[in-house]
Amino acid sequence: MLLDKINKTGDVKKINQKDIPALAQEIRDFLINKLSVTGGHLASNLGTVELTLAMHRVLDLPKDKIIWDVGHQCYTHKILTGRKEGFDRLRKFGGLSGFPKKSESDTDCFDTGHSSNSISAGLGMVKARDLSGEDYTVVSVIGDGALTGGMAYEALNNAAKLETNFIIILNDNNMSISESIGGMSKYLGMIRTADGYLNLKADVYNKLEGQTRVIETIRHVKNNFKQFFVPGMLFENLGITYLGPVDGHNEKLLEHELREARKVKKAVMIHVITKKGKGYEPAEKHPSRFHGAEPYEIETGIPAHHRKTAAYQDIFSTVMCKMGERNPKVCAITAAMADGTGLKRFRNMYPDRFFDVGISEEHAVTFAAGLAAGGMRPVFAVYSTFLQRAYDQIIEDVCLQKLPVVFAIDRAGLVGADGETHQGIFDLSYLSSMPGMMIMAPKNKWELSDMLKFAVEQDCPVAIRYPRGEAYAGLVDWRAPVEAGKAEPIFEEEDVLIVAIGSMVKSAVAVRNIIKQKGINCSLINARFVKPLDEEYLIRASASHSVIVTMEENVLSGGFGERVRSCLDGAGYKGRILNLGIPDEFVTHGSPDELNAMLGLDPDSMADRIIECYMMEGERG
Structure with missing residues (x-):
């Protein structure tokens, strides 16, 4: 097994070039x-195997930065840097992270988990590097x-001014999590389908392999060549040298392009065409399903x-x-997470x-705000961790305009295996x-339904947050109508x-039940x-309770418990307040x-x- 020879950073450079496809x-x-x-x-990860191999064979990690x-x-990067034994506990508590982590390896130079920030970093x-007088290579x-x-374009605009080497690799598989959409996707599609350009370029490089001087002599005609075969040339027009498109599963060619890119004294983009799910038929056919896969049967790809x-x-x-059927003004928005x-x-x-x-x-x-200003009732469905990115736009x-946008905040609370960047x-x-x-936040599945119907009728911004996974089906007998700002008593004692x-109502x-077994009366409010x-x-x-406890699956700082404490302190409550949260x-x-x-x-x-x-509190009393 070739993989047995990969035990630490740099071992992949010892593998003979002819054996690289077998290693992949x-x-x-x-x-x-x-x-x-x-x-x-x-x-x-199946789509980036050859790309990662090429980077590790050309670059000198950890000196160079990816x-x-x-x-x-x-994942392939982790395998090549001495962490393959950790895959038995991938994304498990105390085990290997599914994302780059500086605390795991000196070859992980920047912790990432959200999108579009690699060029800026x-x-x-x-x-x-330049200010410190060092000479390592940086690849985003x-x-x-x-x-x-949009952050990617802000960085590209800034990178265009560089007069020093910076390599950007565009891994183009026509996918984000779901299929990529919009103008950039169409633009890259035109480049992908420029077969005459792609095939001719590959032929030229194959024939000129190793003849760097000859390649340099034709570099000055390359831009006109690309302008003829490739529509737009957006990146070149921005001032960024463009190399590609390159077959992202031809490791030898990728190595060549990387070595060429390191010679350029400015920002250079290598456009790599890859296939998401490469080499595993179920993932090739259903890349969205295998983006963040649960355990599955290898033969069929069916969840285990x-x-x-x-x-x-x-x-x-x-x-x-x-709601879409009953109200023609209800619209749905997603950020690549349909x-x-x-x-x-x-x-x-x-679809309209x-x-x-x-x-x-x-x-x-802001698009949702425009829809609302135009009389529609937009619902933006978004993971909690990703909504953070739009803080300013929400305000x-x-x-500020009191627009009736509904934020359906999915994956709220502790989501588990993806860790810090996704909680x-x-x-x-x-x-x-x-x-x-x-x-608002629902206690169970029926309350989520009621809250959504309530939210689209309000004339103000509304956020509803709910967790990942199985919907709680308990407390079925408690389903009071949703009224603005009104809590729901579940049990009333002292x-x-x-x-x-x-x-947290389910946990409460x-x-x-545990407290009652100790002989302590306990009220519960949803x-x-x-x-x-x-x-x-x-x-x-509060008048009939000596201890008031708040429970939330949110950080305590600035959270629900602090709001309750402020209310009761203002009312002169003399008992104990216990805030339970993260x-x-x-x-x-x-x-x-x-994690709990x-x-x-x-x-x-x-x-x-x-x-x-x-x-x-009893001792104090």
């Missing part, structure tokens, strides 16, 4: 087998899907564990379709009212700071009052609204249950803290 196949087999057990980002945009396509490293690898993000209950995303999908957020059915049923704007959350929010373009634990805090924003929001039921808060009910209920820190990868246990947010840990707090 071994790496694909390794990934397919390992991820069938652990799950992970399969399709994107910045992976988004970062989920770095790379440009910064180039400037740091960005996908065509990430080029739909079939979900039997509805997820929150399924509930959202059904309700959106029903499948993940549950909008695929809405897209099929109402469905908008995939690509990986561009800032644009998505300036939506809240949705900040939305309650940053949204609460925005004047005019209404914020002594301890638990005020829980959203997904378990906590209450807060429903973070903003406006049901202050009237909280103040009234501390002021980033949370690593692992299953939600493991680590953070002390599992039912047993929370019950222990509440009992301790109650006893201390």
